[in-house]
Amino acid sequence: MPDPVLLIHGGAWSIPDDMVEAHLNGVHNALAAGWRMLARGGAALDAVEEAVVIMEDDETFDAGRGSFLNRDGKVQLDALIMDGSTLRAGGVGCVERLRNPVRAARKILSDSPHVYFVAEGAERFAAEHGIPLCRNEDLIIPREVERLRGFQARAADANVDLFAPTISHDTVGAVALDGSGNISAATSTGGTLNKAPGRLGDSSLIGCGCYADNQTAAASTTGWGEPIMKLVLAKWAADHVATGSLPEWVAAEAINYLKDRVNGHGGMILLDALGRFGIAHNTPRMAWALKTSKHESYGIERKN
């Protein structure tokens, strides 16, 4: 029986000094929730869902309540969850009335023959499957109203394009290996600040922001979504693990490839079914947390 592993990230960017503690607390709480599932013999799929729910509920992160606002001042959320043992996946995109989009994604994975729902159709599916809808205003916090206002004012003054892919990336994600030898991944995001309404990033796209296959690896990414999408980066990394390369090396190579090929930036967590893992980012910081039965660690600074 493999020893379970849980690995979490809480976004890759220049996390300011005064937000470091909140990020580390957030990944710590998520790690505890996910680990509770694994420790009692639960599935990797349940562990990544629970870990991501904790971070969606934490206003520190760009997921669930407290997410960045789009150009219209609304929260629009994307999430994906994937089971590496069956390759079943569930994704939602551009949802505005779900506190925990990963819960809806999980319902799609479990209860639907489809893989992906967007906007009102996703919300309707969630409501029909017992997930309560909230108002979009319930997801908006004053900090983000201020942030959007400030950004739009600066952009108007400078007469630049009103899109902020490079400012901050607080998407959350988790990958896990359970005691049955199965791996899973989940990723959830509010996307990028001031994004155009209807813009979908990489996070909830299968193989881009999230992927899991027992035969290769489980991956969750964060960062500037458009370059990550162009490279289908999570699947790229999983496929490289399948060729025999170590996840530690592959995660670093994936981020190098992102930079070299499309000038992207971001971070990745990667885990294979043997419990070998990789953590990499080319942003100054990425909050992450790792737990096995023998070891627990956290990090935020780039090492090189």
Ligand code: ASP
């Ligand atoms: N990748 C996300 C997106 O582009 C943003 C993030 O990682 O924070 O939507």
